[in-house]
Amino acid sequence: DGGITQSPKYLFRKEGQNVTLSCEQNLNHDAMYWYRQDPGQGLRLIYYSQIVNDFQKGDIAEGYSVSREKKESFPLTVTSAQKNPTAFYLCASSMLFEEGYTFGSGTRLTVV
């Protein structure tokens, strides 16, 4: 079945460590997105990518980095510069110029 796979589902890291969240899609979608979800704040865009080897900052990119070396993959690295990294992270994809996202099941990151 086509879809988006995020892994792991739960992730625990010590403060000061970088951590990478995986996002893979087999929908042949061009665009991919990373959102952060916090209670009462909705979905805030971190980074998005429309084509391979290109990506754009979203509204809250500070402390995060991404890469898009393959169409199917869009990993997100939460760096030690992110001041409040504990959150639920959602990856999504869509066809370019077509509306509607397909979301993954999310990764809950807890930094202690």
Added chain:
Amino acid sequence: QQQVKQSPQSLIVQKGGISIINCAYENTAFDYFPWYQQFPGKGPALLIAIRPDVSEKKEGRFTISFNKSAKQFSLHIMDSQPGDSATYFCAASKSGNTGKLIFGQGTTLQVKP
């Protein structure tokens, strides 16, 4: 500023009642307005969407009402069921913007049996 404001933040409805969630937007260039449903621990899923050329769209118990002049749109859930208990997000985007959606803050709906 491209922003979508959603209300209420939380909603409690009795089984069989009508749930109503409202959203307002600022950018008149927006021309696609979807609603997403999210269950705990899951990613959001597209529920229903509307374009500004129609004032209402219905799919089963879910209806979107759209008021272009007021720059508002709302989700109505008729005959609400406990299984509808979830978080609902409205969103908006404009054509040619590579589909980048602007999301509202979310509404947590609880339907009591």
